[in-house]
Amino acid sequence: MYFRKAVYLLYFFSFFVLLACQGKEINGELYACPMECEGVKTYDHPGTCPVCKMDLMKVSNIESPVLAEGDVPDESIFNLTSIWTTQNDNPIHLADLKGDVLVVVMLYTSCEAACPRLVADMKNIKTNVNDSDVKYVLVSIDPLKDTPERFREYAKEQQLSGDQWVMLQGTVDDVREFSNVLSMKYKKISPIDFSHTNIISVFDKNGVLTYQQEGLGVSYDKITEEVIKQTK
Amino acid sequence: MHKIRFILTILIFLSCALIGKSQDKTDLKSIKGGYVAPLYGLDSAKVWVDDFQLDEFAVTNAQFLAFVKKNPEWQRSKVKSLFADKSYLKQWTGDVTLASTMKPNSPVTNVSWFAAKSYCAFEDKRLPSMDEWEYAALASEAKQNAINDSLFNQRIVESYELPNTYLKTIGSTYKNYWGVYDMHGLVWEWTSDFNSVLISGESRNDGSADRNLFCAGAAISANNLRDYASFMRYAFRGSIKANYSIQTLGFRCAK
Amino acid sequence: MDIKVSGSMQAELTSPPNVPQPVGSRPAKKLTVDMEILEQEGEMSNGVSYIYWTFGGSVPGSFIRTRLGDEVEFTLNNHPNNKLPHNIDMHAVTGPGGGASSSFVAPGHSITFSFKTLNPGLYVYHCATAPVGMHIANGMYGLILVEPAGGYPIVDKEYYIMQGDFYTKGKNGDPGLQPFDMQKAIDEEADYVVFNGKTNSLIGDNALTANVGETIRLYVGNGGPSLSSAFHVIGEIFDRVHVEGGSLLNENVQTTMIPPGGAAIIEMKLESPGSFVIVDHAIFRAFNKGALGMLKVTGEENESVYSGTIQEGIYLPEGGAIQTMPGKGSAPAETIAASKDERIILGKQIFSQTCIACHQPEGQGIANAFPPLAKSDYLNADVARAIGIVLHGMSGEITVNGTKYNSVMTAQTLNDEEVANVLTYVYNSWGNNGSEVTPTMVTKVRSSH
Numbered sequence: 001m002y003f004r005k006a007v008y009l010l011y012f013f014s015f016f017v018l019l020a021c022q023g024k025e026i027n028g029e030l031y032a033c034p035m036e037c038e039g040v041k042t043y044d045h046p047g048t049c050p051v052c053k054m055d056l057m058k059v060s061n062i063e064s065p066v067l068a069e070g071d072v073p074d075e076s077i078f079n080l081t082s083i084w085t086t087q088n089d090n091p092i093h094l095a096d097l098k099g100d101v102l103v104v105v106m107l108y109t110s111c112e113a114a115c116p117r118l119v120a121d122m123k124n125i126k127t128n129v130n131d132s133d134v135k136y137v138l139v140s141i142d143p144l145k146d147t148p149e150r151f152r153e154y155a156k157e158q159q160l161s162g163d164q165w166v167m168l169q170g171t172v173d174d175v176r177e178f179s180n181v182l183s184m185k186y187k188k189i190s191p192i193d194f195s196h197t198n199i200i201s202v203f204d205k206n207g208v209l210t211y212q213q214e215g216l217g218v219s220y221d222k223i224t225e226e227v228i229k230q231t232k
Numbered sequence: 233m234h235k236i237r238f239i240l241t242i243l244i245f246l247s248c249a250l251i252g253k254s255q256d257k258t259d260l261k262s263i264k265g266g267y268v269a270p271l272y273g274l275d276s277a278k279v280w281v282d283d284f285q286l287d288e289f290a291v292t293n294a295q296f297l298a299f300v301k302k303n304p305e306w307q308r309s310k311v312k313s314l315f316a317d318k319s320y321l322k323q324w325t326g327d328v329t330l331a332s333t334m335k336p337n338s339p340v341t342n343v344s345w346f347a348a349k350s351y352c353a354f355e356d357k358r359l360p361s362m363d364e365w366e367y368a369a370l371a372s373e374a375k376q377n378a379i380n381d382s383l384f385n386q387r388i389v390e391s392y393e394l395p396n397t398y399l400k401t402i403g404s405t406y407k408n409y410w411g412v413y414d415m416h417g418l419v420w421e422w423t424s425d426f427n428s429v430l431i432s433g434e435s436r437n438d439g440s441a442d443r444n445l446f447c448a449g450a451a452i453s454a455n456n457l458r459d460y461a462s463f464m465r466y467a468f469r470g471s472i473k474a475n476y477s478i479q480t481l482g483f484r485c486a487k
Numbered sequence: 488m489d490i491k492v493s494g495s496m497q498a499e500l501t502s503p504p505n506v507p508q509p510v511g512s513r514p515a516k517k518l519t520v521d522m523e524i525l526e527q528e529g530e531m532s533n534g535v536s537y538i539y540w541t542f543g544g545s546v547p548g549s550f551i552r553t554r555l556g557d558e559v560e561f562t563l564n565n566h567p568n569n570k571l572p573h574n575i576d577m578h579a580v581t582g583p584g585g586g587a588s589s590s591f592v593a594p595g596h597s598i599t600f601s602f603k604t605l606n607p608g609l610y611v612y613h614c615a616t617a618p619v620g621m622h623i624a625n626g627m628y629g630l631i632l633v634e635p636a637g638g639y640p641i642v643d644k645e646y647y648i649m650q651g652d653f654y655t656k657g658k659n660g661d662p663g664l665q666p667f668d669m670q671k672a673i674d675e676e677a678d679y680v681v682f683n684g685k686t687n688s689l690i691g692d693n694a695l696t697a698n699v700g701e702t703i704r705l706y707v708g709n710g711g712p713s714l715s716s717a718f719h720v721i722g723e724i725f726d727r728v729h730v731e732g733g734s735l736l737n738e739n740v741q742t743t744m745i746p747p748g749g750a751a752i753i754e755m756k757l758e759s760p761g762s763f764v765i766v767d768h769a770i771f772r773a774f775n776k777g778a779l780g781m782l783k784v785t786g787e788e789n790e791s792v793y794s795g796t797i798q799e800g801i802y803l804p805e806g807g808a809i810q811t812m813p814g815k816g817s818a819p820a821e822t823i824a825a826s827k828d829e830r831i832i833l834g835k836q837i838f839s840q841t842c843i844a845c846h847q848p849e850g851q852g853i854a855n856a857f858p859p860l861a862k863s864d865y866l867n868a869d870v871a872r873a874i875g876i877v878l879h880g881m882s883g884e885i886t887v888n889g890t891k892y893n894s895v896m897t898a899q900t901l902n903d904e905e906v907a908n909v910l911t912y913v914y915n916s917w918g919n920n921g922s923e924v925t926p927t928m929v930t931k932v933r934s935s936h
Contacts, residue, residue, distance in 0.1 A: 074312040173424075180345060180427055180474030181314065187428035195430055319567065319595050382670075390656075390666040392570060393538050393625075395526060420570075431617075460669055463617040464571060471572030471593040478595050479567045 031056040072098070076207035077181055082174035084139075087151035087167040094207065097166070100135045101230040102203040103223075106175075106184050106196065108142035109154045114198050117216050119158050121200060126164065128224045131231045133205075137166045141186045141194055143175055182209070204230045258295070260285035260357075260487055261411045266376070268367040271462040272429060281367040286360060287484035289402040289413050290421065291351060294336035296343065299351050301328055306347055315346035319477040337401040339419045339482035345474035348422045352485035359424040360486035362469070366462075369416065371409035379459070388461040391417030398480050416461070419482040420468055431470035488605060490515045490556025497521075498559075500549035503647045503683045504695060506706060507552040510638045515556030522549065522562070524592075524614075524627075526569045531653065531679060532686040532777065533854055533890070534662040539684065540573070540614070540625040546684030547649035547710060548612070548629030553579075553604050555635050560601045561586065567595035573622065577602075578610035578748070579631045587615040607635040609732035609750040611708050620712050624654055624672050626684055628710030630750060642754065643701035649708040650716045650745070650767060650778065651684065652677035659776060660854060675713040680772040682765065682780045687855050689765060689780030691884070691893045699786025702756045708732075711747025717768035718743050718751065720782060722761065727754040742768050759793045760786045762882065762895055774844070774853060796898065824908060827915075827923045834912025837905055842913075845896070850917045856894055858887040861917035870914070870922050874932040877906050903929040 032042045033049035033056055047056050072078045078095035085091050105122060107115040122136050140146035146154075151167040154160075160167075170178065179186060186196035200223060202211040211226040262285050267278040300306045307327040308320055321342050325331050343351075345359075352358050360368070372378035378385075391397065391405070398419045405417040472478065495517035499507040525544045531537040542548025553559060563575055572593045576585035580602045583589070589600035614627035630649060654672040655665035659679060671678065682689050689695060697703050709716045719742040728737045732750035737743075743751050765780035766773035773779045788795075824830040839848075842860075846852055850861035860866055865887040866873055880898035884891055901909065903926040910924040 075314050077314065079312050079314050176425060176427075177346075177349070177474075183427075183473050185427045185430050187425075187430060197430065386669070389621075389669060393526075393666060395528070395538065395568065395570065397570075460618045460621060467617050468572055468593070471591050473593075476593060476596065478593060480570045480594060 033057075072206050073208055075209070077178075077203060077209070078207040080174075080177070080181070082170060082177065084168040084170045084174070085148055087148050087155060087165075089148045092168075097135055097137070098207060099205055100133050101131075101205055101227055102135050102137055102207070103227060104137040104139065104182070104201045104203065105199070106139045106141050106179055106182065106186070108140050108194055109146050109150055110142070110192055111194070114196075114216055116158075118198055118200065119160070121216075121220055123160070125200075125220055125224050125227060128220075129227045129231070131228070132164065133231050134164060134227060135166050136160075136164055137168065139168045139170070139175065139178060141175055141179065141196060143169045143172060182212070202226050202230065258291070258484075259288045261288050263364075263368050263410050263412075266367060268363055268370060270363060270366060271459060271466050272431070279363050281363050284360070284364055285487040286364070286368050286410070286412055287357075287486065288411060290339040290419060290482045290484045291348075292337050292402055293330050293334055293340045296340035296351065297328060297330060297336075299354060303350070303354065306350060311347070313475075315475060316344040317475050317477055319479075320344060320347070322477065323479070335399075335401055338399060339402055339414075341398050341419055341479050341482045342477040343422075343481075343483065344477050345422050345426070348483040349424070351483075355485055357485035357487045359422055359483065362423040362425050362428065364486060365421065365423045368408075368410060368412060371412075371415075373406055373408060376409045385459070385461055388416045389464070392461065392464050398482065419480055420465070420478070422481065422483040423469075426469045426472065427474065429466050429469045431466065488603075492517050492556065492558050495519065498551060498553070500543060500551060501647070502543065502545040502549060503547055503649065504689065504693075506550050506632075506645045506647050509641060509645075510552065510554040510634045511641075512637055513554060515554055515558070518553055518557045518559045520551060520559055520561045521564065522551075522575070523564045523566060524569060524573050525566050526571070528664065530685060531655075531665065531681075532660070535655075535660065536664045537653065537655065538625070538664070538666075540569075540571070540622060540627050542575070542612075542614075542627060542629050546626035546628075546651065547647070547708065548627070550629065550647050550706070551612070551631040553631065553633050554638070555604055555607045555633055557604050557633075558601060559604065560599060561590070562597055562599040563590045563592050564597040565592045565594050569594040571616070573614045573616050573627065575612055576615040577612040577631050579604055579606070579608070579612070579633050581605050584615060585612075591616065604633040607633045608734065609633075609706055609708070609729065609752050611710065611748050611750055613710065613748070618669075620672055621667060621669065623710060623712040624652075625667060626651065626710070628708070630706055630708045632706060639704070639752075642704045644697050644703040645706065646695050646703065647706050648682050648689070648765070648780070649710055650680065650682055650714075650718070651710040652712065652714045653679040653681065655679065672712065677714060677772075677776060680714060680767060680776040680778040682778060686777035686779075690855060691781075691891070694762075694781035694783045695765075696783050696785070697757055699757055699760050699784055699789070702726075702754060705753040706750070707745060707753060708750040709745040709747050713747060714767075714769075714772070715747060716745040716778075718745050718753075719766055719768040720755075721764040721766060722759070723755055723757070723763050723782075725753045725755050728752070757784045759789060760784045761793075764895075774856065777855070779856060799900065823904065827911065830908045830911040830923065831915050832912075833905075834908035834910070837901065837909040838912055841899060841901070842909065850913065852887075852892075856892075857896075858885065858890075858892040858894075860913050860919070862919065863887050866913070867920040870910075870924060871928070871932055873910060873913075874906065874924065874929055877901070877910065878929070878933055903933065 031046050033054060038051060043056060049056060078098055080094050083091050083093060103122060103125060105118050107118055126136055146169055148169060155165060182199060182201050184197050184199050186194050189195050198216050200213045201209055202223060204210050210230060211223060213223045265281055265283045268281055269278050304310055308324060309327050311320055319342055323331050323342060349359055370377045370379055372381055372384045375381065397417055400418060403413045405414045407413050408415055492515045498518050498520040501507050522542055524542060526538065526540045528536055529539045539546050565573055572591060574587045574590040574592065576587040578585055580586045582602055586600060586602060590598050592598040610631050612629050612631050614622040616622055630647065654668045655678045656668045657665050687693060707718055725740040725743060726738060728740045728743050729752035730737050732752060745751050761784060763782040763784065765782060767778035824833055845857040846860050850859055852859035865885060876896060877899050880896050882895045884893040906929045907924045907926045914920060914922040
């Protein structure tokens with residue numbers, strides 16, 4: 001009698017368990033590569049990433065720095081949760097750059113045509129602005145080749161010295177996402193070459209896009225003014 | 233006794249099936265790899281597309297509704313302006329309410345690229361790349377590659393002219409060689425790298441790209457001047473930004 | 488370049504055939520233009536519909552009127568219901584793409600750019616998004632006028648006309664929603680050649696109107712995409728033409744050539760009342776494809792300018808003898824029909840020389856222009872009336888087989904025998920009521936007028 005009742009209870013219980021099996025409620029800690037080398041793949045045990053050999057981190061720890069409600073405006077790029085590696089091998093979130101005015105360009109180091117001119121423009125802006133509260137950020141659209149080591153070489157070649165220069169390597173997906181935030185367009189056209197738009201963007205200290213300059217051979221007076229304005 | 237246990241077992245299996253159905257998961261269709269010649273690319277350069285899987289149907293209103301219920305940061309009143317402009321889900325009557333005039337099985341539109349990307353990631357999928365999408369879209373009902381079928385191309389161009397096709401339900405146009413429905417004639421669809429289309433909008437100039445605006449842009453010019461449907465698609469992609477929400481633009485996922 | 492602006496104003500945009508107020512003596516200003524793009528279904532002809540892509544909801548698009556030196560702030564709004572991105576190239580703009588590179592806009596979005604008008608004249612604007620030919624062929628064109636300082640001399644009436652060629656999957660007249668046919672467009676084989684986007688835009692109730700003694704100005708453009716216009720108004724001469732919409736003035740012009748992507752400004756003083764037919768003088772386009780409009784001028788007749796028919800009479804050459812060319816023998820004697828069947832045969836010959844152009848070989852007429860004779864309720868109802876029409880002509884609105892027609896039929900200079908023959912042929916063809924019309928009946932109607 002009780003046995004039978006128990007069996008029925010069991011049936012009903014499993015019914016409800018199955019009902020609950022929608023969506024992705026997962027219990028227990030999950031681990032993933034902090035560089036998202038395998039995209040959204042997760043492991044249920046610690047280990048090393050088979051792609052980049054970094055230690056797997058707990059998914060809950062890879063969350064971006066907790067930004068309090070209203071900490072940054074809705075339009076700020078600090079809302080992006082992507083992880084990047086600087087030329088000094090440091091993993092950062094974009095939000096770690098909060099507090100400085102950001103002058104950002106997307107390029108790739110083996111680019112012979114326009115990118116050297118973009119870098120020259122950035123250097124000129126830096127000289128004219130002459131303010132330490134500004135970071136000059138180069139984001140690579142060729143992250144598979146532009147590693148931190150390559151960036152260090154590049155910095156030497158282009159004479160980009162000092163800690164105001166930030167060079168970022170991201171995942172292929174995160175680079176695409178970032179380019180969309182800047183409305184910058186690019187396409188790989190050969191194993192070594194990309195076609196891309198030439199845009200220098202200025203973000204205020206809260207990560208909000210305030211100004212963009214498109215094209216080469218354009219005077220950088222206006223953009224310099226804008227950067228100076230944002231440092232105040 | 234045995235009867236009741238038997239009935240209960242059946243009930244459990246049935247409910248599993250029903251739950252599965254009510255979750256409205258879209259099937260993925262397998263697409264065998266092949267070559268596609270993108271409209272804008274190096275001179276008649278064919279690009280190899282690996283085997284991949286593509287959603288049978290575009291993502292529907294009902295499916296996206298379920299998504300925003302579980303992911304409130306993508307609800308209209310909560311979404312960040314970085315990720316979606318003011319037209320995001322503008323036709324819905326509330327954060328989690330479709331308009332009464334909308335069909336649950338119509339493709340969801342007025343969603344930004346960021347929202348579409350998040351939806352696919354949540355489903356353990358991703359957005360198709362432009363080359364993948366274009367490759368799958370080459371197929372007519374019977375042919376894997378219908379690029380030389382002028383009647384099919386004419387049909388595509390005509391379907392692009394018809395207004396308000398986004399109000400139809402998924403599956404209401406045609407099923408192609410791969411078993412995928414509505415690649416043309418329902419809604420435009422997001423791709424992961426739509427922003428690799430470097431056209432300026434001054435289409436008479438786009439062949440001799442402005443060297444100052446586009447680095448190495450001159451290397452890219454339109455390959456098949458006769459493929460008018462493609463011109464329209466690429467022009468559309470060239471005009472949009474990732475946070476745009478457009479009434480005639482939806483998406484489907486790939487894997 | 489050096490003209491300074493003072494003050495600002497919102498541009499008044501108008502739909503064809505109307506134009507905004509003249510600029511008059513106003514100075515150059517900062518002019519704000521808000522143009523909306525709408526893709527929508529419209530009626531090309533009776534029973535034929537087409538999906539037009541429009542600037543401002545009309546084909547041609549809204550007329551933009553500016554003054555030399557204006558700084559125009561132009562906002563292009565692409566309605567969210569639209570499927571395609573668009574832009575605008577204005578021939579009045581000095582700058583890349585005529586504005587096209589700065590105005591590329593996705594559906595549900597808007598874009599703003601500005602330019603200064605540097606040259607006076609009448610200019611075409613159109614969409615330049617790929618495939619460009621298709622965007623233009625679907626109706627995305629209009630006119631922008633830059634008046635010189637002081638404006639053009641004031642006239643009594645101004646109108647806006649723009650010709651365009653259309654390419655449909657079906658033939659001219661095939662009913663239903665007709666999609667655009669790209670191959671025909673490339674081959675330049677137009678199905679419809681029309682003014683202001685459809686066949687009856689300037690006919691009947693939509694005819695342009697004016698009064699005797701008035702001077703009117705027509706701003707005429709040609710959106711193409713392919714065909715040039717031999718623009719002519721039957722019964723009028725253009726007193727002054729701004730050749731190609733520029734500053735060169737020609738006078739006393741019968742037909743002016745307007746290429747696709749071009750325009751002309753035409754002025755004329757109207758000295759005579761009546762209906763003046765506006766055509767593309769590449770004449771099959773007017774009568775078979777729809778390039779036909781009407782200007783109705785009302786007022787006092789001026790017999791010295793045009794008297795109408797003064798007299799009909801017998802022509803008897805001198806001596807009463809028939810003159811023949813040497814060696815060619817005598818002219819054939821006129822055959823008098825001896826029976827109804829003979830009448831029909833003779834009538835058919837007359838029909839194919841005289842009536843066929845308008846009423847067509849099977850008596851089917853031309854939609855919106857000339858009524859059918861085949862199975863015509865109007866014809867069969869009253870034989871005497873039909874005789875009267877052939878003798879004296881007819882104008883004004885009639886209803887034939889349920890469709891309205893409002894055209895002009897000129898009086899036919901046929902003798903009683905010929906009228907009898909041709910009408911007998913008509914009544915015994917194409918399902919009509921089989922009456923026989925005799926010369927006596929014709930004489931009776933002629934003398935009773």
